[in-house]
Amino acid sequence: MRNESRWPRRVVLGVALLLAVVLLLLPLVTVFAEALRRGLAPALEAIAEPDTQAAIRLTLLVAALSVPVNTLGGLAAAWCIAKFTFPGRGLLLALIELPFSVSPVISGLVWVLLFGAQGWFGPWLQAHDLQIIFALPGLVLATIFVTFPFVARTLVPLMQEQGRTAEEAAATLGATGFQTFFRVTLPEIRWALLSGVLLCNARAMGEFGAVSVVSGHIRGETNTMPLQVEILYNEYQFVAAFAVAALLTLLALVTLGAKALLERHGATRAHPA
Amino acid sequence: MSVSVQGLCRRFGNAAALRDIDLEVRSGEFVALLGPSGSGKTTLLRILAGLEAADAGRVLIEGQDMADVPVRSRRIGFVFQHYALFRHMSVFENIAFGLRIRPRATRPPRAEIARRVTALLERVQIPELAARRPDQISGGQRQRAALARALAIEPRLLLLDEPFGALDAEVRKGLRRWLRDLHRDMGLTSIFVTHDQDEAMELADRVAVMRGGAIVQYDTPEELVEHPADAFVAGFLGEAVRLEAQWDGTALRFDPLPLAPLPASALRQAPRAPGPALAFIRPRDWQVLPVAEAGNATLRARRPTGHGVRLELELGPLIVEAELPGSPLRPGDACLLRPGAARAFATG
Numbered sequence: 155m156r157n158e159s160r161w162p163r164r165v166v167l168g169v170a171l172l173l174a175v176v177l178l179l180l181p182l183v184t185v186f187a188e189a190l191r192r193g194l195a196p197a198l199e200a201i202a203e204p205d206t207q208a209a210i211r212l213t214l215l216v217a218a219l220s221v222p223v224n225t226l227g228g229l230a231a232a233w234c235i236a237k238f239t240f241p242g243r244g245l246l247l248a249l250i251e252l253p254f255s256v257s258p259v260i261s262g263l264v265w266v267l268l269f270g271a272q273g274w275f276g277p278w279l280q281a282h283d284l285q286i287i288f289a290l291p292g293l294v295l296a297t298i299f300v301t302f303p304f305v306a307r308t309l310v311p312l313m314q315e316q317g318r319t320a321e322e323a324a325a326t327l328g329a330t331g332f333q334t335f336f337r338v339t340l341p342e343i344r345w346a347l348l349s350g351v352l353l354c355n356a357r358a359m360g361e362f363g364a365v366s367v368v369s370g371h372i373r374g375e376t377n378t379m380p381l382q383v384e385i386l387y388n389e390y391q392f393v394a395a396f397a398v399a400a401l402l403t404l405l406a407l408v409t410l411g412a413k414a415l416l417e418r419h420g421a422t423r424a425h426p427a
Numbered sequence: 428m429s430v431s432v433q434g435l436c437r438r439f440g441n442a443a444a445l446r447d448i449d450l451e452v453r454s455g456e457f458v459a460l461l462g463p464s465g466s467g468k469t470t471l472l473r474i475l476a477g478l479e480a481a482d483a484g485r486v487l488i489e490g491q492d493m494a495d496v497p498v499r500s501r502r503i504g505f506v507f508q509h510y511a512l513f514r515h516m517s518v519f520e521n522i523a524f525g526l527r528i529r530p531r532a533t534r535p536p537r538a539e540i541a542r543r544v545t546a547l548l549e550r551v552q553i554p555e556l557a558a559r560r561p562d563q564i565s566g567g568q569r570q571r572a573a574l575a576r577a578l579a580i581e582p583r584l585l586l587l588d589e590p591f592g593a594l595d596a597e598v599r600k601g602l603r604r605w606l607r608d609l610h611r612d613m614g615l616t617s618i619f620v621t622h623d624q625d626e627a628m629e630l631a632d633r634v635a636v637m638r639g640g641a642i643v644q645y646d647t648p649e650e651l652v653e654h655p656a657d658a659f660v661a662g663f664l665g666e667a668v669r670l671e672a673q674w675d676g677t678a679l680r681f682d683p684l685p686l687a688p689l690p691a692s693a694l695r696q697a698p699r700a701p702g703p704a705l706a707f708i709r710p711r712d713w714q715v716l717p718v719a720e721a722g723n724a725t726l727r728a729r730r731p732t733g734h735g736v737r738l739e740l741e742l743g744p745l746i747v748e749a750e751l752p753g754s755p756l757r758p759g760d761a762c763l764l765r766p767g768a769a770r771a772f773a774t775g
Contacts, residue, residue, distance in 0.1 A: 320511050324528075333528045341515040
């Protein structure tokens, strides 16, 4: 019996490992291998190039602006959905998932249709000398839209599972709404919140589609790192393209590592030996 | 602190959770809200705490109308069914919470808070668990921690929602006695919700039996057992078999069951009017006589109890349990089963 049941398990495990290596690990290795094909110096030189430097700065700036907005927005949405019942709750839950299901190209296009030169608010914006599309505000808006679900989706199941009794207990003990939020609600979800923020950040730095539509690809000005990778690649500057790609990958790996560490920390805090 | 509930109503959608509830609790009393699930007992408790709003009616605590007093200002200790301890805090911090969040003007100094929490930990007999987190302690210990947390704010009223519901029988028994002593020693006024009649009878000075959002009877445990107000209370309290019967003003008949009629003199409680009735007969009220020929019942099983023997008998389509000081009957034997006493309520 034991030997019989062991074989299928081994086969499935083998297939899963093979797929993971071929589909996940191999591309990762390729990125770094291609970047370092001619050694470290050319790769570093490519990264030091002014347009690339501008792209790195822009990527960090966009993430720094959109992640806090989504953290607060996601937290508020998750709180409403998990702790209260109100008309339109189901609609809000569905809206949160919208950016996941809509193609990123459309996520970018809606902003162009709203704020572009021919868009609904285009003439008004031009009259007041405000530029959203092909500028930083457009990049931030597109990124916020695409990455909105991450924080809310991480928090909703946890907050629903925890229910409202801890908050009610705090109220019977004399806590104000403010005290309850900062001393009870927030600490009980802190690990999940941080993990959601990190995921959101990883996606904000890596977003290509929506950002590509609103960026306008102005070198040194509106190109983020993923856009810069594409441009360099299309210009046959493979080492430079892969060097930037490797840096972007590195940022993602650091984020994932931090998330794993947090989850382990959170897990040991939640279920100590 | 005295509590007075007057004409309280609450609806959830179309269903009435509470209908016209009146309840008086004297200062220092220990009151149980007893009823099956869905009877509205937890809703009533939550309205007292301010966690839920009433649609109509008033709640007075020590004569003060609570309508405009928010939960946090009521100073009512609430122990939740699953304790609702703060997961991210130690037991010590949980208990200190109610003191730490007070506005600066009324907040005790740090050392005073520590002193009070330590005293409470000793009061609930878990001083060694101060540094543990809620998920590192047992159910019974969590119960004590939750109680200490509620007591830390020096509540004028203590409310407990199914305080022993999540504990196993052994722990439950010990905690019950302990809670009753604590209530008395601290001079608390307490109201607790339970679906367990033994728990209500053992702990409470008075028990409010609830059904379908209304209080059916509110009395001392003795009165409830001796003078149940209706068939529901009689059926809910104490172990009794329930038989359909007919009452003609002089005797209770059990047709079509093969049982002898019971004269009025043998009834602890007679129906108000002639007609169909429900009779409740307790295990000790049965007489079981051995017979040579065919009786009306057959013994299925027997087991010893503390002071006699308990018989499981087959009476027509029914299984009846009888408790006797002793019996020579063996399983499979036929016997004559006769009610010696009963309580009956008119159902017409």
